[in-house]
Amino acid sequence: MTSDTSPAPASVLPVLLPFRASQPRRFAPLRLQFIHAVGFIGLALLVGGAAHAQSGADQLSALGVIWKWFPLLMSGFMFNIAISVLSMSLGTIAGLGLGLLAISLNRPLRRTAWGTTQFFRNAPWLVLLFFAMFMIPFQFTIFGTTYPLPDWVKAVIGFALPVMANVSEIVRGAVGSLPSGQWEAAESLAFSRRKTLWLIILPQCVKRMLPPWMNLYSLVTMATVQASIVGVTEMLTLTAQVHAAEGGRPDLLAPLYGFAMLCFFVYCYPIERFTLYLERRFHLHQ
Amino acid sequence: MDLVADWFRTLYETTGINLTIVYDTYDRQRFLSGLGMTVFLSVVSIVLSVVIGAVGAWAQGSPLRVVRALVNGFVVLFRNTPPLVQIFFFYFGLGHMLPRIENADGMMVPLVTNVQWAIISLSLFAGAFNVEIFRSGIEAVPRTTTEAAEALGYTRLGVYRHVLLPLALRICLPALNNNLVNLLKTTTLAYAIAVPETLYVSKQIWTDSQNVPVMMTVLLIVYTGLVGILVFLMHRWERMLSIPGYGQGAAR
Amino acid sequence: MAAPAPSTEIDHGWTPDQPLVRLVDVHKSYGTIPVLRGVSLDVRKGEVICIIGPSGSGKSTLIRCINALVPIDSGTIRVEGQEVNDPDLDKLALRRKVGMVFQQYNLFPHRTALQNVMMAPIHVLKQNRKEVEARARALLAKVRLQGKEDAYPGQLSGGQQQRVAIARSLAMRPDVMLFDEVTAALDPETVKEVLVTIRDLAEEGMTCILVTHEMGFARELADHIYFTDAGLIVEHGPPAEFFANPKDERTKAFLGQVL
Numbered sequence: 001m002t003s004d005t006s007p008a009p010a011s012v013l014p015v016l017l018p019f020r021a022s023q024p025r026r027f028a029p030l031r032l033q034f035i036h037a038v039g040f041i042g043l044a045l046l047v048g049g050a051a052h053a054q055s056g057a058d059q060l061s062a063l064g065v066i067w068k069w070f071p072l073l074m075s076g077f078m079f080n081i082a083i084s085v086l087s088m089s090l091g092t093i094a095g096l097g098l099g100l101l102a103i104s105l106n107r108p109l110r111r112t113a114w115g116t117t118q119f120f121r122n123a124p125w126l127v128l129l130f131f132a133m134f135m136i137p138f139q140f141t142i143f144g145t146t147y148p149l150p151d152w153v154k155a156v157i158g159f160a161l162p163v164m165a166n167v168s169e170i171v172r173g174a175v176g177s178l179p180s181g182q183w184e185a186a187e188s189l190a191f192s193r194r195k196t197l198w199l200i201i202l203p204q205c206v207k208r209m210l211p212p213w214m215n216l217y218s219l220v221t222m223a224t225v226q227a228s229i230v231g232v233t234e235m236l237t238l239t240a241q242v243h244a245a246e247g248g249r250p251d252l253l254a255p256l257y258g259f260a261m262l263c264f265f266v267y268c269y270p271i272e273r274f275t276l277y278l279e280r281r282f283h284l285h286q
Numbered sequence: 287m288d289l290v291a292d293w294f295r296t297l298y299e300t301t302g303i304n305l306t307i308v309y310d311t312y313d314r315q316r317f318l319s320g321l322g323m324t325v326f327l328s329v330v331s332i333v334l335s336v337v338i339g340a341v342g343a344w345a346q347g348s349p350l351r352v353v354r355a356l357v358n359g360f361v362v363l364f365r366n367t368p369p370l371v372q373i374f375f376f377y378f379g380l381g382h383m384l385p386r387i388e389n390a391d392g393m394m395v396p397l398v399t400n401v402q403w404a405i406i407s408l409s410l411f412a413g414a415f416n417v418e419i420f421r422s423g424i425e426a427v428p429r430t431t432t433e434a435a436e437a438l439g440y441t442r443l444g445v446y447r448h449v450l451l452p453l454a455l456r457i458c459l460p461a462l463n464n465n466l467v468n469l470l471k472t473t474t475l476a477y478a479i480a481v482p483e484t485l486y487v488s489k490q491i492w493t494d495s496q497n498v499p500v501m502m503t504v505l506l507i508v509y510t511g512l513v514g515i516l517v518f519l520m521h522r523w524e525r526m527l528s529i530p531g532y533g534q535g536a537a538r
Numbered sequence: 539m540a541a542p543a544p545s546t547e548i549d550h551g552w553t554p555d556q557p558l559v560r561l562v563d564v565h566k567s568y569g570t571i572p573v574l575r576g577v578s579l580d581v582r583k584g585e586v587i588c589i590i591g592p593s594g595s596g597k598s599t600l601i602r603c604i605n606a607l608v609p610i611d612s613g614t615i616r617v618e619g620q621e622v623n624d625p626d627l628d629k630l631a632l633r634r635k636v637g638m639v640f641q642q643y644n645l646f647p648h649r650t651a652l653q654n655v656m657m658a659p660i661h662v663l664k665q666n667r668k669e670v671e672a673r674a675r676a677l678l679a680k681v682r683l684q685g686k687e688d689a690y691p692g693q694l695s696g697g698q699q700q701r702v703a704i705a706r707s708l709a710m711r712p713d714v715m716l717f718d719e720v721t722a723a724l725d726p727e728t729v730k731e732v733l734v735t736i737r738d739l740a741e742e743g744m745t746c747i748l749v750t751h752e753m754g755f756a757r758e759l760a761d762h763i764y765f766t767d768a769g770l771i772v773e774h775g776p777p778a779e780f781f782a783n784p785k786d787e788r789t790k791a792f793l794g795q796v797l
Contacts, residue, residue, distance in 0.1 A: 119506075122513040124471035127485060127505050134498045185644035185703075188605055189658040189710060190633035199661060203648050222368035229370075229478050236371065254379030261367040261375060268366040 060246070062255035069242045076235035077263045083152065083234065084221040087159035091220075092213070094160065095167025102172045105193065113168070120165030125223050132158030133230045155227040159220055170212045174205035207282055214275045218268045225260075235260055304497040307504065313491050320487030321508065327404060327473040327483060328512075332466050334409035339416020339462075343424060343454075344446050346417070357417065364414030370475050372411055377403040377479045404476035412469040419461045423454030456527055463520040467513055474509075484508060552619025558583045558714055558745050559604060564613035566599055573599045575769035576613070581714070586746045588756035588777075591766035592792055597749040600766065601716050604747065605636040618713065634663065637707030641719040643699040645691035651678060651702045652687040655709045663710070670709070677705040681735050697728025701735055714745040721752060753796055757781050765789050 060068065101113035120128065132154050139148045178201060186196040228236040239256050246252055291309035298304045306313040345357045364372065377400060384397045398406070427450055435449040455462075477485045485505065492501040557580035566574040573596045581587050589597050602608040603615055606622050606629050615622035617636060645654050655674040659665045678687055681701040691699050700720055707715060717736065721729040733755050740746050740759055750756055756763060757777045764774040765786075773786045781797075784790050 119510060122467070122471075122510050123506050124474040124485075124509055126474040126477065127502075127509060130485070130489075131502050131506070135502060179642070179644075181640055181642050181644035182646065184602075184607055185638075185640060185646070187607060187629075188633055188636070188638035188640075188716075189706070190630045190662045191658065192630060192662075195661055199657065200646050204646070218366070222366075225368045225370045226475070236374070250382035253382055254375065257371055257375040257379050260371045261363075264368050264371065265363065265366045269362065272362075272366055 062252055065242070065246050065252055066255060066259050069245075072238055073235060073242065073259065073263075076233070076238035077260075079152075079234050080224040080227075081221065081267070083156055083159065083224045083227065083232075084217065086156045087163055087224075088217050088220050090156065091160035091163025092167050094164040096171060098164055098168035099171025099175075100197075102168055103175050114172075117165045117168040117172070120161050121169060123162070125159070125162050126226050126229065128161045129155065129158035129226055129230055132161065151230070151232050152227070155224075155230065155232045158230075159223060159227075163216065163220055166216050167213065170209050170216070171205070173212075174208040175201055177208060178204060211275045211279045211282065214271055214278070218271045218275075221268055221271075222264055225264075235263070304495060304500050305504070306491060306495045306497065307501075310495075313495065316487045316491060317484075320482055320484040323401075323481065323483040324473055324512070327401070327408065327476060327481070328470045328516075330405050331408040331412060331469055331473065334405065335412035335416050335466075335469060336462075338409060338413025339420045340451060342413065342417035343420035344443075344451075346421060347424075347442070347446070360410075361414045361417050364411050365418070369407070369411045369472055370478060373404065373407045373475055373479060376407045400476075400479045400481050404473075404479060404481045408469060408472060408476070411472065412465060415465045415468075416462065419458045419465060420451075420454055422461070423456075423458030424450055426457045427453045456529065459520070459524050459527070463517065463524070466520065467516055470512060470516055471509070552616075554583055556619070557581055557616075558585075558618060559747065560614075560616045561600075561604075562614045564600075564603060564615060565611045566596075566603065566608065567611060573769050574603070574610070577766070577769070577771055578613075579764055579771065579774070581745060581747060583713075583745055584743045585761045586740045586748070586759055587762045587764060588760040589747070589749045589764045589766060590751070590753070590756060590792075591772075595766045596769045597766055598718055601638075601718050601747060601749050604714075604716060605633050605638055607638075630662070634710055635713045636716060637710055637712035637714070638716040639700070639703050639707055639718065639720050641722050643691070643696070643703045643723075645699055645703055645706070647691050650688050650690055651683065651694065654691070654702055655706045658706070659709050674705070674709055677708055678702070680708075680738075681705045682731070695728060696724045697731045700724065700728075700732045704732075704735055704739075708739075714747065715739065717746065717748040717750070719749050719751065721750070751796070753781075753793075765792070767792070 066073070098113050098117060101109055102117055104110050104113070123131075133151065136149065136154045136157060138154075139146050141147070182200060182204070183196065186200045191200065224234060225236045227234050228240075239260050243249075243252055243256055294305050294309040298309075307317040308314065342357050342361070345353050348354055348357075381396060381398060381403060386394045387397050389395045431449060431453065432445055435445045440448065473483060474485045476483050477489075480486065488501045488505050492498045495501075559579075559581040561577055561579050564574050564577045565572070577596075577600060579587070589600065591597055599608055603610050604617065604622065606627065610623050613623075617632060620632060621627065622632060645651075646657070649657060652671070652674055655677055656667075656670050659670045659673070660667055675687065678684065681704055683698060683701055683705070686694060686698060686702075691702070694702065704720075720736075721732055724732065729752070733752065736746065736748070737755075737759055748756070748760075760777050762774060763777050763780045765772050765780070765784075765788075767788045773780070773784060773789045780789075781793065784793055
């Protein structure tokens, strides 16, 4: 408590900042440009399409095939997005609860929540997905009525498990990153622990939690294709079916999978950019 | 050994906990080889991805625009597409374009096996993240330190190898640690291209022995254990590298 | 401001002629490191006492014990007769009586200056919002911050933030105020504005306990000075006497360094 930190200036005026001559930076920050990756994917598609250009004229070109099946592939992609949104919502709600338990004052409760968090955080997503697929019954009965539980619902639960653990860790991390002075000040003003948490700590944490949370969402979206491994029909499954429907031509594989990559890239890249933007803004206003 | 096997057989008969991987020689062998494959995939990919990260971060500082653009393109592409689709793209897409070669037995086999494709795609995937991680570490090294090294006559590579990278590595170790744990977990995706790693052999075992819940528990425990070992080793490394008064070393 | 708080607390047999805050033989260690090794002191109503001493001598811990932010190992602390280290203590009730201001201000950065002052009376004391707002505005005016009501802490200078923090504590109408090195993190030119605010308070009769490095301020304002070193009160007395002829060698050495 006796650190000699200089007081924070009211608002940083640009003129007061140390002067920095604009010099060519040796290690310029990575400018993640959309165009780079589009170039890459385009190149991959071209290579894929051209590699077997000699295959007969009666066959559709790679782009033609993608165009033909575009509506089907897109419907598959939308299903991936739907799974990601549902898992994220479910996992976030469960994770917030688990995270609050993980910072509780009750020691056994805290340890249990921490253990649960670590366990689900360290298990591979695919293993948890298998876990959900095989360990959750395919139907359940409430008051004599039997409800079937389709595979995609189980997949949603399977993805929600690691989301829960990661959200819990994000909550714990954000609360832990707040200066302890905030707790002390609230305590000395006679706020109860509950009120301190809800009125003072958590509102300040939202800003800190948003970037990692969005990052997590991006990861979930990209993980949804794993559902195809356990038999849920989503974009990757459809891609394989399209390939088979077109006669299983090997030259179509690279363009088709390249197209799937492109779809995810177009969806996830803006999320990453926005996350980076939020992170920078947060650092500026800290 | 027989005694142990008998005990587990009795355990199955009395409780239904069917640990074939302990008492059945064939299952045990399968499982151990799967575990070995997971460890092999992880170790090789970890090493390669760290090398990709270090080289990529260096190339990002290149005076050549083209080189920087290529590295940036690689990073954004691999960070923002599903690793499973990457594996498929490599294994099915590119794999089919490569010529087949004759092996020692006179059989025509792919030039690159599924295990090798798994290693390539996993390394590239984790490597893309490592480039970013190393870059953030490099940015955290004060510019004056670099200048001091330059003033001493180091070349660009010399500055990077002897000053920037060692300092950056210490700064970014926690993030690297995280990413490598992630990589270890991602090796399960090799399942999709029939690489016989732990998940793959476990599925074979539970299909043959009908002991899904038991094998599922074993799987979760095994991966928790593997992650635990990796985290332990990384922490050892972190401690080994820590410099008194620098970064987190200052806190100790 | 000097209006006494409505007495809703349980009667502990305390009468205003007894010390408002009384510490007897307080011990505290962090792990194996002793921080307080038997500290006793009395603070009467309306008194201003200053605790001075080298850093690491336990001053901050001492002041944090008084509102139970830090639990003590042994000894007794009584605030208005209420035992602070009683396991059944209603900490929240105690903290309504004891205000505290920190070295790092610790304002809530997501709320404006006015909201910072209003929060605790509304949420903790459940007082009427209108009435609280009027009082909060008056308090901000009193600490000379009219016009800054809607500024966020990040937009205020250190001295201004610290004055908001003082107003925030006062809004709870405490009986005693604790100041923990409140000027230590400030620029020399803003130290004065905070000290003036504290002096105004003291002159109105607020009981104040200050941990401070401002010797001039302590000499001018304090009724009593306590000098701590290595977890003990080495010497204490009225400022005139304390500064003019310190008796203990450690006090002499310390004053020799800082004066």
